[in-house]
Amino acid sequence: MGNVLPIPGPALRDDGGAGAITDAGGLHLHQLRLHAEYGGVVRFQLPGVGVAVSVADPLVLEQTAHIDERPASLFAFLEPLCEAGNLQVIGAEEHGPWRRVLLEVLAGRPSHKRHFGEFVSLVEGLAERWGGAGGDAVLLQKDLTALSLRMICAYALGGAGGGVVDAEKVVDAFEVVLSEDGGTTRASLALDYLRSTVDRVIAAREEGGRRADRSDLISALLAAGTSPARIRDTAMVTMLAAHHTTGVAVSWTLHLLGRHPEAAERVAAELDRVLGERSAPDYGDLRELTYLEMVLKESMRLYPPGPYGAREATEDMVLDGADGTYEIPAGTTIFYPFWAVHMNPDHWPEPARFVPERFTPEAVAQRSRFAYVPFGLGPRSCEGAGLAMVEAQLTLAVLLKRFRFRPVAGHEVTPVERFVLWAADDIPMVVTPRAVGD
Known part of the structure; x- marks a missing residue:
């Protein structure tokens, strides 16, 4: 441990820092600076x-990875979705058992x-629609987030919601709910609709005798004896998080491949080699699509779907980093700018470049896993990470087996910070059919 240094930073401003973020063009750019x-x-x-x-x-990230508390104020926007306590900030004692139930179903290969x-059928349905676009541009974010919601409905609720879920609604x-004041009539009606939809699925599970079936999220929670309010909250928060993050991850990946045709051709060649004439992979094929996985991971490095995280220090801490040793008092909000972590030049040479080969096994072994x-990270990391990777790889495999993607001339794609890393004005792309070996 070296000499303890004061944590460096800019002078404090009377506006609480809002002006500095605005001047930089957003929180991400402010963090990079x-x-x-x-x-x-x-x-x-x-x-x-x-x-x-x-x-x-990453050295300091690793030393804070054990923290299991989040600052409540940063996640207060999710409170309207929760009746049994905000799931993102519930205390560690309650969070641990609940997380184990989620991991049992969300992280389970079976x-x-x-x-x-089911996922294949949903993706192929979108591919058929895009195939009939007749040369018109498709809107990646709009269509892919709707697709991802249908997928998570099928997974979380079982059987595409047992016929009671209208994905568009x-x-x-x-x-x-997320864009309006929770006190408005429109927001209240939207929240009532969401809760009643999940309630219908819960009722269908109980009537169908699937309380012991842990193959979908609601059935697993019922089998674990979870309260109806907590089941409802969990299903809603899971659907919210999963449909935005997976949809934008696939969107950014297609955006990058559209601007790097050599990488797109390599993905196409891999798909032709692994799948042959088949239009979609089997589950086991995903392990063989190694370059596609590297492309997806590099895309999520450059455009992490969830760009930030945060923890609250539960005790006084002394942290050793690359630049020195620092004291962090208990109660401090520790902010994780994942985008800045992924652009750290000490761990990512030429960080702004799109280089899928950063994720070969050899390259990964030479890096800190917290880079x-x-x-x-840690006990508040995403329980659905494994599921999200399966959904994203499958979606990319089906779409890139059928199509080439070309950017729309003159359209500038601009990242903006919302609940996820979104693109202002969507990501329009022109899709054209391709055949094996084409």
């Missing part, structure tokens, strides 16, 4: 929190395989 100027650990003003400590140094055929309801954290 801060870490480029002050190093891997920075003190800064975060609106709604006060003074926080931002960490883009349940992934069980739902894989659920998407619209989520948007209303790449698209699904977060």
Whole structure:
């Protein structure tokens, strides 16, 4: 341990830091500037929190990975979805057992395989629609987030919601709840619709005698004796998180491949070699699509679907980083700018370049595992990470087996920070059919 240093950072401002973020063009750009100027650990003003400590140094990330508390104020926007306590900030004692139930179903390979055929049908349905676009541009984010919601409905609710879920209406309801004041009549009606939809699925599970069936999320929660309110909250938060993050991950990947045709051709060649004349992979084929997986991971490095995370220090901490040793008092908000972590030049040479080969087994072995954290870290990391990778790889495999993707001339794709890393004005692309070997 070296000499303890004060955490560096800019002078405090009367506006709580909002002006600095606006001047930089957004929180991500502000974080990049801060870490480029002050190093891997920075003190800064975060609106709604006060003074926080931002960490883009993987060495320090690792030392904080055990923390199981989140700052409640940063996740208060999810409270309208929760009746049994905000699931993102419930205490560690309650969070641990609940997380284990989620991991049992969301991280289980048997349940992934069980739902894989359903997922294939949903993706092929979108491919058929895109194939009839007649040369018109398709909107990646719009269509792929709707597809991802249908997939997570099938997984979380079972059998595409047992016929009681209208995916389009659920998407619209989520948007209303998150974008409007929870006190408005429209937001209240949207929230009532979401809850009643999940309630109908719960009732169908109980009537159908599937309480002991742990192959979908609601059935697993019922089997674990979870309260109806907690089941409802869990299903809603899971659908919200999964449909946005997976949809935008696939969108950004197709965007990058459209601008790197040599990588797109290599993916196509791999798909032709592994699948032959088949239009979609089997579950076991995903292990053979190694270059596709590298492309997806590099895309999530450059455009992490969830660009930020945060923890609250539960005790005084002394942390050793690349730039020095720092003290962090208990109660401090520790902010994780995943985008800045993924652009750290000490761990990612020429970080702005798209280089899928960064994720060969040899390259991964030479890096800190905390240099790449698209699904977060520690006991609050994403329970659905494995499922998201299966969904994303499958979707990309089906679409890239059938189509080439070309950017729309003159359209500038601009990342914006919402609940996920979104693209302003969507990502329009022109799709053209391709054949094996084409």
